[in-house]
Amino acid sequence: MLLSRVDVSSFSALGTGQSNLHRDNVESGLVASLSALALSLPSEAVPGPAQSSRISPVNGPGQQNPIANDDFYEAIKDAVLSATRDSREFADALQRALSTAIVEQRPDVMLYVLNKGANPNRLCPNLSVLPLHLTAQIGHAECLDLLLAHGAKPDALGVFGETAFHHAMRSPSPDVLIKLAGLGVSIHARDVDQVSPLNMASALGKMEHIKACLGLAKAQPQASPATGAAQRQWVRVPNTRESVPLTPADRGHVWVLNQIQRSFVQQADQQQLLQVTLCNAILLSQLDFCRYLLCAGAQADRPDGLERYPMHLAAASGHADLIELMLKRFVNQGGNKHSLLDQQDVKGFSALHHAAQHKQWDVCRLLLKFGVNAQLRDLQGRRAIDLVPCHLNPIPTGQAG
Structure with a gap:
């Protein structure tokens, strides 16, 4: 399981290189004691507030485009348009632009890229993570809704079998957990290393997330395990x-x-x-x-x-x-x-x-x-x-x- 999934604070706005992802290789009863100890872990960078919450992603007829003079938007637009159309390069450019807009918490730019053909269910090539999972980690509700509206699958699995819940344990607020549970994502799911979202929250010392997980686990039925x-x-x-x-x-x-x-x-x-x-x-x-x-x-x-x-x-x-x-x-x-x-x-x-x-x-x-x-x-x-x-x-x- 990825404890340090995606370090969004070190991801440059238009970076195209591979993120330095790595794999680090106890249920609800142990989380209280372990999480108290885990609070001594060094805190990891968490993305700051949205760079631009003033921009509406949709403009009505006759309205001036509010992002026309936005440097970030223009840079994204240039990166997309400079790629050769109808090619893998163009598809990769769209996915990189989508992940960048998610990290920058820009739903307006996300809408532009999605309308250009970015796939909400395809791994971002620069981060090896699904767009919905990256959004869950950042905890931006508007970005999450936008991806879902464009067909993102809430129960999709990542490269190591992790769900959006696993990534959401790194979000600043547990609010996104409630939204994911309402979409049918299982709080009981485990990745290939048998790590559950509750295990992840315990390792990160996220006490509020742990409380939310325990509440959701009681409300969400769990499939009968094998012998x-x-x-x-x-x-x-x-x-x-x-x-x-x-x-x-x-x-x-x-x-x-x-x-x-x-x-x-x-x-x-x-x-x-x-x-x-x-x-x-x-x-x-x-x-x-x-x-x-x-x-x-x-x-x-x-x-x-x-x-x-x-x-x-x-x-x-x-x-x-x-x-x-x-x-x-x-x-x-x-x-x-x-x-x-x-x-x-x-x-x-x-x-x-x-x-x-x-x-x-x-x-x-x-x-x-x-x-x-x-x-x-x-x-x-x-x-x-x-x-x-x-x-x-x-x-x-x-x-x-």
């Missing part, structure tokens, strides 16, 4: 020899994680990103993604910035398999299993306290089997057994003390 086994693909964990089977949604999470991680130079910051992401993934029961994060370097014994411990969250959520995996990896890396099992948080709660408080009896039995200290007390002097009403007590009396 989990059919959707899963093995994904290699960077800088390791390990691979993890991930669903399309989890692969989208990984993409966002990678985008944000690149913005952190310090190893400590990257580690903190892994920890907070792991904790949120546990709470959201995204267990495959948790396995990926553990392989990528997240630590089972380290808290995140909110002093949440992965083992404690897994115990409270009833994820026995994940507890077993974290314990196994911790021991294989040379850790002492009791330092992980008996770890206490700021309230003095251990994993057993959390499991007992949330009535996760299978997890309680598993922790006792691994040798957790059932006599640990919290700051109020309570053992795990003290958090359970007597008639619900599933812990053998001898082990509970």
